Amino acid sequence: MNEFKISMPARYIINSILLAAFIVAGLLITQSGLLGRAQNANIISVGIFIILAVSLNLPTGYLGQLPLGHAGFMAIGAYAGAIFWRADLLPQNASIVAGLLVAGLAAAFVGVLIGIPALRLKGDYLAIITLGFGEIIRVIINNFDSITGGARGLHGIPRYSSFVIVYLCVIICCVAIHMLMKSRHGRAILSIRENEIAAESCGINTTYYKVMAFAFSAFFAGVAGALFAGNIGILVPGEFDFMTSINILMIVVLGGMGSMAGAVFAASILTSLPLFMVALNEYRMIIYALMLIIVMLFKPSGLLGTYDFSLSRLLEKLIRRLAGKKGGADNA
Amino acid sequence: MRDPKAPLIPERDHNKSPVLECVGLGIDFGGLTAVDDFNITISPTEICGLIGPNGAGKTTIFNLLTKVYNPTRGSIFLEGNNTKRYNTKDVNKAGIARTFQNIRLFKNLTVLENVLIGLHNEMDYRLVQSIFRLPSYWRSERIARDRAHELLSIFNMQDIADHKAGSLPYGSQRRLEIIRALATNPAILLLDEPAAGMNPAETESLMEHIGEIRDTFQIAIFLIEHDMQLVMGVCEGVAVLNYGKLIAKGTPAEIQKDPRVIEAYLGTGGQADA
Ligand SMILES: Nc1ncnc2c1ncn2[C@@H]1O[C@H](COP(=O)(O)OP(=O)(O)O)[C@@H](O)[C@H]1O
Ligand SMILES: [Mg+2]
Numbered sequence: 001m002n003e004f005k006i007s008m009p010a011r012y013i014i015n016s017i018l019l020a021a022f023i024v025a026g027l028l029i030t031q032s033g034l035l036g037r038a039q040n041a042n043i044i045s046v047g048i049f050i051i052l053a054v055s056l057n058l059p060t061g062y063l064g065q066l067p068l069g070h071a072g073f074m075a076i077g078a079y080a081g082a083i084f085w086r087a088d089l090l091p092q093n094a095s096i097v098a099g100l101l102v103a104g105l106a107a108a109f110v111g112v113l114i115g116i117p118a119l120r121l122k123g124d125y126l127a128i129i130t131l132g133f134g135e136i137i138r139v140i141i142n143n144f145d146s147i148t149g150g151a152r153g154l155h156g157i158p159r160y161s162s163f164v165i166v167y168l169c170v171i172i173c174c175v176a177i178h179m180l181m182k183s184r185h186g187r188a189i190l191s192i193r194e195n196e197i198a199a200e201s202c203g204i205n206t207t208y209y210k211v212m213a214f215a216f217s218a219f220f221a222g223v224a225g226a227l228f229a230g231n232i233g234i235l236v237p238g239e240f241d242f243m244t245s246i247n248i249l250m251i252v253v254l255g256g257m258g259s260m261a262g263a264v265f266a267a268s269i270l271t272s273l274p275l276f277m278v279a280l281n282e283y284r285m286i287i288y289a290l291m292l293i294i295v296m297l298f299k300p301s302g303l304l305g306t307y308d309f310s311l312s313r314l315l316e317k318l319i320r321r322l323a324g325k326k327g328g329a330d331n332a
Numbered sequence: 333m334r335d336p337k338a339p340l341i342p343e344r345d346h347n348k349s350p351v352l353e354c355v356g357l358g359i360d361f362g363g364l365t366a367v368d369d370f371n372i373t374i375s376p377t378e379i380c381g382l383i384g385p386n387g388a389g390k391t392t393i394f395n396l397l398t399k400v401y402n403p404t405r406g407s408i409f410l411e412g413n414n415t416k417r418y419n420t421k422d423v424n425k426a427g428i429a430r431t432f433q434n435i436r437l438f439k440n441l442t443v444l445e446n447v448l449i450g451l452h453n454e455m456d457y458r459l460v461q462s463i464f465r466l467p468s469y470w471r472s473e474r475i476a477r478d479r480a481h482e483l484l485s486i487f488n489m490q491d492i493a494d495h496k497a498g499s500l501p502y503g504s505q506r507r508l509e510i511i512r513a514l515a516t517n518p519a520i521l522l523l524d525e526p527a528a529g530m531n532p533a534e535t536e537s538l539m540e541h542i543g544e545i546r547d548t549f550q551i552a553i554f555l556i557e558h559d560m561q562l563v564m565g566v567c568e569g570v571a572v573l574n575y576g577k578l579i580a581k582g583t584p585a586e587i588q589k590d591p592r593v594i595e596a597y598l599g600t601g602g603q604a605d606a
Contacts, residue, residue, distance in 0.1 A: 184462070184473075187448055187449050188442060202512065228493065
């Protein structure tokens, strides 16, 4: 009885139904007019930050590296997506999908370009190189003002980031990273975090998997960037500064390095916090810092540690408990 | 007296070419010559011991063989191929697997995951196939999991497959490292002090298992060990290292009688306690 397990196909079906229900419920709520404009925009923001946090969790929590330029990849995706959408080459729905792909691929391409030299070196070079990269990207965007609008900003970006689009991207991002991590590729990434020499001695091409994790992460950061552009309609390079990278990193650390559920949880809380505490908005950075200190003091592994949430596992537990109770009664 | 350069080949390997051959291998760390002019030939199903006092350079030789360090001098041939251009990963793919003196398990991962990582290159599905969970993913994963359980059963560890590797007792961690190394399907297995930290009963059982592993997998085993009883009991050939230099090579019986070995390693006090 205690061995009860939901079979794999059933698990996928249950999870798909739950996710579909989530999208439909969210769609109904956002369309119903129950929420104000600010709240709707915030829900979109939460989704974008979930993607950013979950994607940054891959090179930090799973791979064990410290990239500091996530906002840089977000910027590449934002401008690539926005420029593509403004060009208006395709019918709307095709344009949305193609724009998101262009954004992700552009960011992933740059991720590979800087990942190969940065990740071949052992040690903390990645932090330094990505830090520099994040700043350089802004300078480049500022200077190519014929394409990017420069410091004046890029205006008139179609507002494509609806609830459904954003949360479909959230789901795709979480599912893709989950599938990656539960495969031989994901285990190779984890083995590098755990012990790089042992990983190499097991025949694992560590440079390849580091770059893969990094590029994967950059891809979704790029997608999040495009969604960001499609949410506010205007892009200025200042949005993607070092502090943005640090904010995303803080979400990952708070949620628990290596926990996707933690990243989702912390992103939701930290992103919607200002909405509930408008008065406290001025002190946001202080609150973040305090939260970080408190979590580091009492739970250094982050709110959820490396725990990963699974709906079907929760269901299994519930069924087991019910079955256990019945069994107990029979015995008595 | 046997010529230390002459290979020592167990009878069943007489007509086979060696699996591993080192020629004039050496490495300097700054001014320190840690290993110098190291020559050895190991045949395909030989169990060969490497002994010597602490700091003699034994672990360094394993690090040279697996390219954790690049040799300053000399060559390493694996099944006849020069490994000059190989890095650590290539060496493993070409057939050398190892354990570490300071255990290097993937501590926060489960026992099963540790073995599955060893089986990484035995699985063949690609990234796209895993993300979309195509049939090749399921097939390959199922085969790998069965294989992992089979390997774990060598040391009767299949029931603790879900435990965190870091939570295992010391002896089990050493055994898991051997299993992980075996999972990479090597031609030669390097064991760096496999019995260190084990009690006499565990050491005894390990000795039997080392013999069994050789017989089952038909591989060569090259092991560093301080426990003389284990070395003398299980090895067919023994090489003795002192100050980075090979000072003797022979059968365990020959080594025990060799005056230079007694002088350098066993101390001038007399015979080995084994
Ligand atoms: N990376 C290194 N840098 C400098 N010296 C080293 C390094 N690795 C090993 N050595 C030196 O090489 C010698 C042999 O060490 P080692 O191979 O670990 O000995 P053992 O025979 O006990 O395994 C020691 O003197 C050690 O200090
Ligand atoms: Mg040693």
